[in-house]
Amino acid sequence: MRRTVLGAALLLPAIARARPDATLLHADDFDHGLANWHVECERPGRIETRGGALDIDVPAGVTLWFRHALAGPLAIDYSVLPVAKGGPNDRVSDVNCFWMARDPRAQTGNVLDRPRNGAFEDYDDLQTYYAGIGGNGNTTSRFRRYVGERGNRPLLPQHDLRTPDTLLQPNRPIHVRLIANGRHIALLRDDVPLFSLEDPAPYRSGHFGLRTTQSHLQVRALRIWKLDAA
Template sequence: MSRRTKREVVLSVVFAWVVCVSIMGQDEYVEINDTLTAKASLTYLDSFQLGLENWKVEQTPEGTVQLNEGKLEITDVSGCTIWLTKKLEGPLMITYDAFVIDEGGPQDRVSDLNCFWMAQDMEHPDDLFVNSEKRGGKFSNYDNLRLYYMGVGGHDNSKTRFRRYTGDGNRPLLPEHDLTKEKFLIKPNKETKIKIVAYNGIIQYYRDGERIIDFYDPNPYTSGHFGFRTVNNHMTIENFKIFSLESEKIAK
């Protein structure tokens, strides 16, 4: 690496750190429903400039996960989950920008813009990563986790599904969470803004500002890990943020 290149890397790292520090703690307000809004305070930001030390990659052979110009780039063959190692506590909101690539590459299959959140291994509730190597990115190996799952554009971009995994192998699918209309599927080569809300039993998933899932869980999962999930896909992730939520009633 040349001296100039090293200097550019150092400057980019310093800039990312300054930006992160400058916006941490800033608040915004998020409308959850017609009668409830929440104060959202930024608690975690990853601009994917400082390495992957906060992430744990579980991936089947031949796939890759790397950083590329401030983006997390996933090129996968047979299955991949990328976990944030920080355990999350709700109520919270997660946002990030995704871009599914369709440019004729060998893994440029438009499918599976997926994620897990509030994930917990019930055999090892204090350490999700005990069985990390055993799972290895194979999708069926995640069935026994307790979590929420959103699968956007699965089955070759023909289905979008939300599931609540119960932690004992059951993954019930409610009819209203089995979506096949084109508006719920992936639009490739386009930035997609994703927002997830987990607030006192209210579980929501938004895409480009449109609420796709609005589920009330009477026994909500209030803590656990977040993970990007895909298979046989090529995509990038950027601008990953986590906010804590505090209720604010809307005056009517």
């Protein structure tokens, strides 16, 4: 494992409260196929690695779970390009993710022990943090703390964003940083806080998953860091 220094945005007091040094736990530059990923796809699509990117081109819902279980405090970094080049799924929508996801109905709590079909509602019963940037045809950006109940996706008013600066732009990459540092849960977009939560009962371990539906995304440079405790 390698120690390094993360950017100043990680140190925002209300977001992370982390010291600047961190240990690299996992990295994927998408040059060795999909060995690190478990794919749950609602309908057949094209999911492949090429040119240092994970290329996701799908007509319906898909979740790609990172196979390694994670424990906080941690930060997850990656970039996403919403592709708009005239393809059938190039609608610029749904840069989504789960993190610290657990399945209370699985004996071990591991989300990989009970596969799902890729439809969004099939994930309602997880205990997880979830965020969607440019959802609903690029009209909303939302953050939720799932509580493990079918049909229940809690949404606080401050986590339901609709202004243009919180949405996606065609063919423009964004950098996503997810934080799970004790009670401090956050998503930073291009080093700017988009969502934050002070969670009195935080989810401290689980899986990370990339999520989208009817879209064409290219994901690059995944890094997962172990943070010093706040």
